Amino acid sequence: NAGVTQTPKFQVLKTGQSMTLQCAQDMNHEYMSWYRQDPGMGLRLIHYSVGAGITDQGEVPNGYNVSRSTTEDFPLRLLSAAPSQTSVYFCASSPGTATYEQYFGPGTRLTVT
Amino acid sequence: GENVEQHPSTLSVQEGDSAVIKCTYSDSASNYFPWYKQELGKRPQLIIDIRSNVGEKKDQRIAVTLNKTAKHFSLHITETQPEDSAVYFCAASITGNQFYFGTGTSLTVIP
Numbered sequence: 665n666a667g668v669t670q671t672p673k674f675q676v677l678k679t680g681q682s683m684t685l686q687c688a689q690d691m692n693h694e695y696m697s698w699y700r701q702d703p704g705m706g707l708r709l710i711h712y713s714v715g716a717g718i719t720d721q722g723e724v725p726n727g728y729n730v731s732r733s734t735t736e737d738f739p740l741r742l743l744s745a746a747p748s749q750t751s752v753y754f755c756a757s758s759p760g761t762a763t764y765e766q767y768f769g770p771g772t773r774l775t776v777t
Numbered sequence: 778g779e780n781v782e783q784h785p786s787t788l789s790v791q792e793g794d795s796a797v798i799k800c801t802y803s804d805s806a807s808n809y810f811p812w813y814k815q816e817l818g819k820r821p822q823l824i825i826d827i828r829s830n831v832g833e834k835k836d837q838r839i840a841v842t843l844n845k846t847a848k849h850f851s852l853h854i855t856e857t858q859p860e861d862s863a864v865y866f867c868a869a870s871i872t873g874n875q876f877y878f879g880t881g882t883s884l885t886v887i888p
Contacts, residue, residue, distance in 0.1 A: 707866065707876075760873070763873075764811070
């Protein structure tokens with residue numbers, strides 16, 4: 665059981681470039697979420713999904729897109745990277761209605777220059 | 778939306794002493810309150826959680842208390858050890874798919 669995996673671990677982008685952060689889980693969890701973590705600001709929810717084909721916006725969705733075509737995968741797309749998107753990104757999953765316990769991936773450190 | 782405030786932002790204690798971190802929330806509909814520990818460069822990990830139908834929960838040296846009327850909940854760590862040094866985050870959720878986090882408390886346990 666790999667749990668929640670994220671790729672890449674580190675990424676440097678130039679302003680205006682696009683990229684996809686990958687997230688996968690092998691626990692058959694229904695719920696998946698993306699957070700960004702900035703110094704002094706805790707974790708903020710970007711987008712979340714309660715099942716395949718269902719996504720919704722969190723607190724800070726602007727500049728990001730998601731899709732959930734399978735239960736396992738939940739990629740996060742940066743459409744046109746900006747320096748304000750420099751952050752550490754965490755993906756998380758949880759079983760769903762039975763228990764809310766979230767399992768986090770190892771994170772992706774993104775720098776936009 | 779929900780607003781979670783966490784205090785203090787930094788906390789230093791002597792080894793063996795107790796540490797208390799407090800959080801308040803704004804939405805009375807929130808019903809799930811987890812606490813996460815995050816070591817430097819690592820992912821957040823759940824250490825304890827509480828549902829709104831319970832006032833207190835304990836797991837060895839860690840306990841969480843919830844006051845629904847006042848809309849605040851607290852993390853208590855007793856007999857602190859150097860390995861307890863980390864950043865601790867509280868969070869609140871209504872539905873289990875949207876979580877609102879506090880800004881974190883950096884705990885240092887001095888040997």
